[in-house]
Amino acid sequence: MIKRSFTGKGLKAEVPLELVHLDLYGPMNVKARGEYKYFISFIDDYSRYDHVYLIHHKSDSLEKFKEYKAEVENE
Numbered sequence: 001m002i003k004r005s006f007t008g009k010g011l012k013a014e015v016p017l018e019l020v021h022l023d024l025y026g027p028m029n030v031k032a033r034g035e036y037k038y039f040i041s042f043i044d045d046y047s048r049y050d051h052v053y054l055i056h057h058k059s060d061s062l063e064k065f066k067e068y069k070a071e072v073e074n075e
Contacts, residue, residue, distance in 0.1 A: 019045035
């Protein structure tokens with residue numbers, strides 16, 4: 001059996017917010033100013049622009065996504 005090589009051509013979003021990648025990191029060993037223990041990063045696949053937010057709890061993630069979405073829609 002012959003293994004096909006990877007072409008590197010994947011699908012890319014055609015409009016902002018069509019595909020958003022996120023990463024949640026924490027708890028950090030050293031708290032950030034303001035006692036933040038986590039940060040969340042949103043990357044819009046269309047623009048490749050990255051937004052990073054500090055959060056106190058993992059449960060704050062949905063609110064930060066709503067904030068991120070509103071910011072991107074108003075750009």
